[in-house]
Amino acid sequence: xxxxxxxxxxxxxxxxxxxxxxxxxxxxxxxxxxxxxxxxxxxxxxxxxxxxxxxxxxxxxxxxxxxxxxxxxxxxxxxxxxxxxxxxxxxxxxxxxxxxxxxxxxxxxxxxxxxxxxxxxxxxxxxxxxxxxxxxxxxxxxx
Amino acid sequence: xxxxxxxxxxxxxxxxxxxxxxxxxxxxxxxxxxxxxxxxxxxxxxxxxxxxxxxxxxxxxxxxxxxxxxxxxxxxxxxxxxxxxxxxxxxxxxxxxxxxxxxxxxxxxxxxxxxxxxxxxxxxxxxxxxxxxxxxxxxxxxxxxxxx
Numbered sequence: 491x492x493x494x495x496x497x498x499x500x501x502x503x504x505x506x507x508x509x510x511x512x513x514x515x516x517x518x519x520x521x522x523x524x525x526x527x528x529x530x531x532x533x534x535x536x537x538x539x540x541x542x543x544x545x546x547x548x549x550x551x552x553x554x555x556x557x558x559x560x561x562x563x564x565x566x567x568x569x570x571x572x573x574x575x576x577x578x579x580x581x582x583x584x585x586x587x588x589x590x591x592x593x594x595x596x597x598x599x600x601x602x603x604x605x606x607x608x609x610x611x612x613x614x615x616x617x618x619x620x621x622x623x624x625x626x627x628x629x630x631x632x633x
Numbered sequence: 634x635x636x637x638x639x640x641x642x643x644x645x646x647x648x649x650x651x652x653x654x655x656x657x658x659x660x661x662x663x664x665x666x667x668x669x670x671x672x673x674x675x676x677x678x679x680x681x682x683x684x685x686x687x688x689x690x691x692x693x694x695x696x697x698x699x700x701x702x703x704x705x706x707x708x709x710x711x712x713x714x715x716x717x718x719x720x721x722x723x724x725x726x727x728x729x730x731x732x733x734x735x736x737x738x739x740x741x742x743x744x745x746x747x748x749x750x751x752x753x754x755x756x757x758x759x760x761x762x763x764x765x766x767x768x769x770x771x772x773x774x775x776x777x778x779x780x781x
Binding site: 491492493494495496497498499500501502503504505506507508509510511512513514515516517518519520521522523524525528529532533541542545546547548549550551552553554555556557564565566567568569570571573575576577578579580581582583584585586587588589590591593594595597598599600601602603604606607608611612613615616617618619620621622623624625627628629 | 635636637638639640641642643644645646647648649650651652653654655656657658659660662663665666667668669670672673674675677678679680681682683684685686687689690692693694700701702703704706707708709710712713714715718719720721722723724725726727728729730731732733734735736737738739741742743744745746748749750751753754755756757758759760761762763764765766769
């Protein structure tokens, strides 16, 4: 499945992601890491700890609804794999981000921006393994 | 005030994810498919996000008050150890991301689309997180027993 090269849109999206990360640090002093925010949402340390996570997640899921309201269409979600593979992939991601203490947002954006050695090592590792997995799935098994 | 600003920050993050293409598995997987239908768009997402955060964090963390606006202190990870758990976990995450094309930050805002694949991914993701936490508790208990 070919996708269109969208440098300006992707850059604009990246700038918004970075801006949100900076604002969360400015207001609550927190890292914008999806893994940590989600894990803490299900196992909060206190009611106050739960409410900010809930507010943040509520804002996130509002985004596509707002885009639908403004532009009349949802942003594209094209899935080139089966539902079974989606379950397998999702479960593996859950295991990995928990042991790895973060994902693309926490390590890849926030940690890289802090020049954290752990995050830089984590980001390099998952980028290599993601690329290798895509190669194996698409070009070795021919999926 | 605190919840409203946090909600709006989540909205900005969500818009960024949706506009950038991070919530579109076909686009994410194509970024990593150098040998096939390569789409380099995501380098612009990463570049834009890291550049803004790099500059912004420096300004925010240098605030004369030494604290965030609505909390008593900055909550920043202090662990600096490059251990097997970090590298192994990240490798496993990469394998999962390469299969699914969704990462947690990419899929979370997309939950608002109620797309079936997104919901399936989220359910499996949360199950994986709980399984890993249970495994961590189990091994920690075993280690505690072994030393007791």
